[in-house]
Amino acid sequence: MEFVLIAIAILVVGLVAGIGLLVSAGRRTTRLDDDAVAGTTLTRPRPPAPQAPESPPTPHGSTASGLGLPPETVELPPAEPEPGLVFDTPPPSAGRLVRLRSRLARSQSSLGRGLLTVLAREKLTEDDWEEIEETLLAADIGIGATTRIVERLRTQSMVLATASGTELRDLLVSELTGVLGPDLDRTLGTERRDGRPGVVLVVGVNGAGKTTTVGKIARALVGDGKSVILGAADTFRAAAADQLETWGERVGVLTVRGREGGDPASVAFEAVRTGVEAEVDTVVVDTAGRLHTKSGLMDELGKVKRVVEKQAPVTEVLLVLDATTGQNGVVQARVFTEAVEVTGVVLTKLDGTAKGGIVVRVQQELGIPVKLVGLGEGADDLAPFEPKAFAEAIVG
Ligand SMILES: Nc1nc2c(ncn2[C@@H]2O[C@H](COP(=O)(O)OP(=O)(O)OP(=O)(O)O)[C@@H](O)[C@H]2O)c(=O)[nH]1
Secondary structure (H helix, E strand, C coil): CHHHHHHHHHHHHHHHHHHHHHHHCCCCEEECCCCCCCCCEEECCCCCCCCCCCCCCCCCCEEECCCCCCCEEECCCCCCCCCCCCCCCCCCCCCHHHHCHHHHHHHHHHHHHHHHHHHCCCCCCHHHHHHHHHHHHHCCCCHHHHHHHHHHHHHHHHHHCCCCHHHHHHHHHHHHHHHCCCCCCCCCCCCCECCECEEEEEECCCCCCHHHHHHHHHHHHHHCCCCEEEEEECCCCHHHHHHHHHHHHHHCCEEEECCCCCCHHHHHHHHHHHHHHHCCCEEEEEECCCCCCHHHHHHHHHHHHHHHCCCCCEEEEEEEEEHHHHHHHHHHHHHHHHHCCCCEEEEECHHHCCCCCHHHHHHHHHCCCEEEEECCCCCCCEEECCHHHHHHHHHC
């Protein structure tokens, strides 16, 4: 009897010491499994430098089993912030395009001001109309949309005979809005569906701003009061997962990641499974774009989607495109649209180009709505795309 009691006491002391070691060794990362291939880990937000006291919602507790391994309890951050556990409070996404309109300065000066200067001339000659056409083409609006805008402006200016500067400006805004597809559905599929989280897959070539965009989306969702989990399924570059963890940590969002070179589908699966158990609103998964062959990329993205859908339907597939790459970017984009059914485009780096018209080209050539635009390197420089506000901003 005494022997049994001693054995139990040793077991209890051992357990307590083990848990203590785990906690003190750093509460930041909790292993989910020891699978050498997947090596999935889950990153807890660590307390950043103390600042604003308010905290965004955090996911509820969860358990994790690892792929094929027995379930293991994972401690997630508490719903109420611990002392010192404070996160950034990003602004909501609504109205961001208007707030960031000055970021379109380059497009504004080359397209907007260029057109307004010509339209302000007393009587428009054939040369003036040609100049308008060239300005629109130079802004990458594309031939079809340019022809439509020029024809309609010509007709309208004849009807109006002597139009004021303001009238012509409004006319230009309305023609530009018209070619930007004001009726396209740009709702982001981030909502929970049938008791499961919304799942957003983010695809695109490396360097387009994919990882940054995933981080910005997480912030925007948190700013809108949503709970989020991130999946770092770009296992080609460990730094991409580190980058994503840092984004997540700042807003109290968990990141599931794998070993460098590991199986991206396993990480995506684990992220979504964790999201289902934690009952979060949205899981956002970053994927790799650096594959040597088109068929390799298609196979991998197809697999990621299939595997994820064992847990929850994918509600949005976002293709990230760098606005400064022009036609080249559109050609690259086709590879992705053939690999997965893309439901929306994120056009990044619009702050770095005079070719704001690329939005029109991308939508027309790919037949997919631009849903978000990147307007800078700042954490909250991502805005929902609104045709009217965009046209207003580039006309100036
Ligand atoms: N000016 C500007 N820079 C941006 C924008 N979006 C992303 N970037 C920058 O683009 C660079 C590449 O971004 P990443 O997010 O690392 O690109 P990626 O596609 O994920 O590339 P990998 O991490 O290699 O997969 C970074 O320096 C970002 O800060 C934007 O809207 N405007």
